[in-house]
Amino acid sequence: QCDRALYSEVMISTIERQERLEVIEGHIVDLIIEGGICYGAILATGEKISAKAVIITAGTFLNGLIHRGLEQTPAGRIDELPAIGLSERLQNLGIVVGRLKTGTPPRLDGNTVDFSKCEVQEGDQPPPYFSNRTDPQKQINQIYCFLTYTNEKTHQAIRENLDKSPLYSGTIKGIGPRYCPSIEDKVVRFADKSRHQLFLEPEGLNSSEYYLNGFSSSLPEDVQLRALRTIPGLEAVEMTRAGYAIEYDFFPPHQISVAMESKIVPGLYFAGQVNGTSGYEEAAAQGLIAGINAALKLRGEPTFKLLRSEAYIGVLLDDLVTKSTTEPYRMFTSRAEYRLSLRDDNAQERLLEKGYRLGLVGQPFYAGFLAGKEAQKHLIEYLKNEKITVIDTDNPGVTPKTITAYAALKNPGIDTLDYPVYAQVATRFGARTFNSLLSDIRYAGYIERQNRRIERQRRLEDYIIPFSFDYSRLIGLKKEASQKLTQFRPETLGQASRISGVSPGDIAVLMVYLHRA
Ligand SMILES: Cc1cc2nc3c(=O)[nH]c(=O)nc-3n(C[C@H](O)[C@H](O)[C@H](O)COP(=O)(O)OP(=O)(O)OC[C@H]3O[C@@H](n4cnc5c(N)ncnc54)[C@H](O)[C@@H]3O)c2cc1C
Structure with missing residues (x-):
C-alpha cells in the first residue's frame, strides 16, 4: 500500500509542471460528432472543447450507482456525482454498453484497533522499488501492515443478514470481480472455510486510517460494524467509512483496436475501467497506450503496439480486444504465456528503447541504460575469466570441480550465496544486472524454446x-x-x-x- 495523500500530491504537482498541458476542470456531458467522427467534448456549462482525439477515462462514474444494504445512491465514487448522459450518447452512436460492479471495504480508525491482537506484516527489506529510476539505495520511511482473520461469529453475523445484501437480494445486476469477491460472497461461496484473512493497510504515513483489505462489502453499515467487532483486534473498532458496492456502465472492449481507438467512432479512444478492467495498473497502462496512440495518429505516424511476448501491457490489450470481457478484468501474471521473458529485471531491455524512440525517455536516462548494457557484457567476460571450485555438498564423495563462474551459473544446484565472487559482481555491476543475467542463464533452454514459439506467433x-x-x-x-x-x-x-x-x-x-x- 502506498501513501494516498502523498501520491495524490506528487501527481498533481507533476501534472501542473508538465509543459504544453492545459488542465480544464469540468463535467463532460456530450461529444462533438461530425460525419461519425469525434471532434471534441461538450461540458455541462455548454462550453465546447475541440480536439482531434478524445480519450474517455470515466472510471466507475458512468451511471454509477452505489449500494449499501438496500439503499441506493447515484454516485461515481462515494460523495461524488455520477456522469449521466454520456453512456446513452455513445449507445446512440452504435457502441454497446454493459454493466459491471465493484466494491470497496470499510476504512477503519486505527486509534480504535488493538494491533497487539494482529500479526505484524513487515514490508520487504530492502524495499523493491516500482521504477528503475529510483535509486535502490534510497531510504524511505516504512510502516507496517497487520493481519487478522474472520471467524465463525463473523460469518454468522453476515449469514443472518444476507437478506439485506443487495448482492443476494438481486438488486445488483452488474457482474462483480471474480478474484476479489466481497466478504459476503466469500462466506457463501466458500462455506467450508472457518476463517478468511484480512489485511489492515495504513492509508498513509500521517494518517490513522486503515484500509481493510479482504472485507469488501455492500451490507448495511450497522451489519458491517457488527461483523467487524467479532474479529480479533477489532472488538472496539470504529469505521471512518463503511464499505459499499458500485455498479457502473462499461464498453465491452472488442469495440476498440489495439490503439485503443473506437472501431465505430474514429477519433474516440477508451481507456481504464470503462473498458471492463479493474485496478490501478490496468488503468494506468491503458491510459499510457491510448495517449501515445492518439498523439501518433495526430502526427500521422503508425500505431504503437506491444506484443504479448514483449510486455504485460501487450497481453492486457490483446486479451481485451480479442476476448472482450463480461466481468471485471484483472491483469494476472498467469494470463501471460511468455512469463519467462516478461520479468521485471529485464523490463528495460524489453521496453526502454521503444520509450526512447517515442520521446518518452530522456537522453540522460537512455545513456545510462546503454552504459548498463555495456556493463552486462563486461560482467559476462569477467565471470568467464573467474574460476571457482564447486563442491557437491549432497555427494561428498564426488571430487570438487574447478569451472568458470559463468559456467557454474548454469547449474541450478549452485547457490550463488555460497560463492563470494557473485556477491562481489553484484556490488560492482549492480544487483539488477546480475540477477537478470542469472535468470537468462538458468532458464536459457526454456527461453530458447519459448522464443521459437514467439517467432511462429509473430x-x-x-x-x-x-x-x-x-x-x-x-x-x-x-x-x-x-x-x-x-x-x-x-x-x-x-x-x-x-x-x-x-x-x-x-x-x-x-x-x-x-x-x-
Ligand atoms: C473505492 C475503490 C477502491 C479501489 N481499490 C483498489 C485497490 O486497492 N487496488 C487496485 O488496483 N484498484 C483499486 N480500485 C480500482 C481502481 O481504483 C480503478 O480500477 C482505477 O482507478 C480506474 O482508473 P480509471 O482512470 O479508469 O478511472 P478512475 O480512477 O475512476 O477515474 C475516473 C475519473 O474520470 C472523471 N470523470 C468521470 N466521468 C466524467 C465526466 N463525464 N466528465 C469529466 N470527468 C469525468 C472522474 O471524476 C474521475 O476522476 C478501487 C476502486 C474503488 C472505486
Whole structure:
C-alpha cells in the first residue's frame, strides 16, 4: 500500500509542471460528432472543447450507482456525482454498453484497533522499488501492515443478514470481480472455510486510517460494524467509512483496436475501467497506450503496439480486444504465456528503447541504460575469466570441480550465496544486472524454446486483415468463426487466432485468402 495523500500530491504537482498541458476542470456531458467522427467534448456549462482525439477515462462514474444494504445512491465514487448522459450518447452512436460492479471495504480508525491482537506484516527489506529510476539505495520511511482473520461469529453475523445484501437480494445486476469477491460472497461461496484473512493497510504515513483489505462489502453499515467487532483486534473498532458496492456502465472492449481507438467512432479512444478492467495498473497502462496512440495518429505516424511476448501491457490489450470481457478484468501474471521473458529485471531491455524512440525517455536516462548494457557484457567476460571450485555438498564423495563462474551459473544446484565472487559482481555491476543475467542463464533452454514459439506467433501478427474484410464469403470457415470474426474485427491474423471459437483450421482458411488478396 502506498501513501494516498502523498501520491495524490506528487501527481498533481507533476501534472501542473508538465509543459504544453492545459488542465480544464469540468463535467463532460456530450461529444462533438461530425460525419461519425469525434471532434471534441461538450461540458455541462455548454462550453465546447475541440480536439482531434478524445480519450474517455470515466472510471466507475458512468451511471454509477452505489449500494449499501438496500439503499441506493447515484454516485461515481462515494460523495461524488455520477456522469449521466454520456453512456446513452455513445449507445446512440452504435457502441454497446454493459454493466459491471465493484466494491470497496470499510476504512477503519486505527486509534480504535488493538494491533497487539494482529500479526505484524513487515514490508520487504530492502524495499523493491516500482521504477528503475529510483535509486535502490534510497531510504524511505516504512510502516507496517497487520493481519487478522474472520471467524465463525463473523460469518454468522453476515449469514443472518444476507437478506439485506443487495448482492443476494438481486438488486445488483452488474457482474462483480471474480478474484476479489466481497466478504459476503466469500462466506457463501466458500462455506467450508472457518476463517478468511484480512489485511489492515495504513492509508498513509500521517494518517490513522486503515484500509481493510479482504472485507469488501455492500451490507448495511450497522451489519458491517457488527461483523467487524467479532474479529480479533477489532472488538472496539470504529469505521471512518463503511464499505459499499458500485455498479457502473462499461464498453465491452472488442469495440476498440489495439490503439485503443473506437472501431465505430474514429477519433474516440477508451481507456481504464470503462473498458471492463479493474485496478490501478490496468488503468494506468491503458491510459499510457491510448495517449501515445492518439498523439501518433495526430502526427500521422503508425500505431504503437506491444506484443504479448514483449510486455504485460501487450497481453492486457490483446486479451481485451480479442476476448472482450463480461466481468471485471484483472491483469494476472498467469494470463501471460511468455512469463519467462516478461520479468521485471529485464523490463528495460524489453521496453526502454521503444520509450526512447517515442520521446518518452530522456537522453540522460537512455545513456545510462546503454552504459548498463555495456556493463552486462563486461560482467559476462569477467565471470568467464573467474574460476571457482564447486563442491557437491549432497555427494561428498564426488571430487570438487574447478569451472568458470559463468559456467557454474548454469547449474541450478549452485547457490550463488555460497560463492563470494557473485556477491562481489553484484556490488560492482549492480544487483539488477546480475540477477537478470542469472535468470537468462538458468532458464536459457526454456527461453530458447519459448522464443521459437514467439517467432511462429509473430509471423501471424504480420498478416494484416483489412477492417472491412467480408468473412461471410469465405468457403471453409466455420459459421461460429465467421460470426466471431465479424463481431471482433481482428486487425491481424495473430489476433484472429486468439478469438474463442476460431480454430487453427479457420486460421489456415483465412491465411489462404489473405495470401491471395
Ligand atoms: C473505492 C475503490 C477502491 C479501489 N481499490 C483498489 C485497490 O486497492 N487496488 C487496485 O488496483 N484498484 C483499486 N480500485 C480500482 C481502481 O481504483 C480503478 O480500477 C482505477 O482507478 C480506474 O482508473 P480509471 O482512470 O479508469 O478511472 P478512475 O480512477 O475512476 O477515474 C475516473 C475519473 O474520470 C472523471 N470523470 C468521470 N466521468 C466524467 C465526466 N463525464 N466528465 C469529466 N470527468 C469525468 C472522474 O471524476 C474521475 O476522476 C478501487 C476502486 C474503488 C472505486
